[in-house]
Amino acid sequence: MPVAGDQLRRPFDSAAVTLGNLITSANEQVQSIEQLALLVGWLVFLIPVTIVVAFWLPRRIRFYRQARASQVFLDELADLDLFALRAMAVQPLYVLAQISDDPVQAWRSGDREVINKLAELELKRDGLRLPDTLRVSASEASIQVTRSDEGMVR
């Protein structure tokens, strides 16, 4: 200024510096708020999803593995004995009691009807169904065993 000189511009210079610092801090605040928004957004998404997936995924994987292994075994009529035995080991006793009074003896003696029911029980746990061919074979085998018993009695 021609009259006031440098004394007049001095407050304006300090105001400019202060305002510059203010804007710099505001920009930093904006950046931190953006980072915070990103972080909170991810956390809001991840925490509940992780909790649910942590329970859901192992169950699904376990089911898949178990069903796959059971499917591998489920190819012969004789394999029903295995599933029946597993059912006897795993299923609650009251469930077993509904099938037979003495499931172990029935399993040992080869009672196909009881074995089939027990196997169905175990297959149900694995999410599998007894194939129709095996079901037919089982019924045929039970009939033959019955005839064999009758022949031995005679």
Added chain:
Amino acid sequence: MMGRGEISWSEQASGSCGWKAPRGWRGSSSRWAGQQHPSEARWLRTKRLVTRSGHLRLVRLRVDLDHFREPDCRRLGLVAAHLRLVDSDPEYRAILNDGNAVLSEQLTALGIEAPLRQSVRAVELGLHDAGLPACLPLTGLLGQPGLGFVPSSLQVRRERSTRTTTWRVAVEPSRDTDPTATVGFSGPIPGDERLEQLVHRWRRRSRRDGIGERSFALRAAASAAAACLERRRCGSDAEAEGTFRIRPAPGRGRAAGIQSGSDRTLGMPVGRTQRHRVILPLASAMGSVADMGIYAKRPARMIGQLLGDGFVLLWTIGWAIVGIFVHRVIEVLATPPGRQRGPQSDWPRTFDRPRRKRQRCQSPVTSCGGPSTPPR
């Protein structure tokens, strides 16, 4: 009498049937190989029994040498020793190695308690003589489940029937329609030689018919013959027949099986040997891993799984939307200072403009219109 499938004590065996225990075999009360007698281990080691997979697993099969229906003297002989991976947990069992693997359920039936997921290093199977079909060559029997070699010194020579044998064998595989073969016997009980002849005949026939000489066929024939023999021994005068089905591609070695009415009369411990002496379904009925998806085959459970998966999917999508919403809401807080971002670069220049203008005016070259500037 030794119970069915009971693990029994063993002693130096020299049965009346001509059995001799292998050299080094000594009585052992232990059930586990980890407690086996050093001499046994030495004997087994000398046989160089090594599994393909390198796992050292031991299955010993011992047969009571007493005569059928005689008091049990508990004369046992080691008739087979085999090293193969034996895992008590079928889930972790090698698929291609389940021909002789001992399942945990089988161990349970045999009175062996093995915790799940723990490999069984040794299993001793004690079969009672009464549970074996009469006149059955144990070599063939043991070869049937593939329990490994049988020392030549242990090949059985048992008493055979002195009756004359007139018997008939009919093996009629009809490969085109149904891979079923029928083995029939008529006449008195055939002896071991007859059974071997049956096996040889079946082998010749299978080779001639192009089925191929497969061990499962031999096993099935032997199983059928054993079933017939057993049935006949039990007093049935009618012709005994054993029917078995042939799986074209044995694959995992579990193809030997038989459907016979005398399945229950064999009285053998529940194991691979007995279990596969039951009818085999057609190849189309075999279980396939490819058929198994990620969902259950039972409708109720499948619906539950679908609902569960749908819930998880919706849950994930929902929380993703919520997360995006929260992100944007928080970003709004940054908006007011963000608006200052545009003039930010101008304000210092605005306040700094007089100083820069004064610097320019102090220069004698530049003209700024000030008093120091010479008038134009």
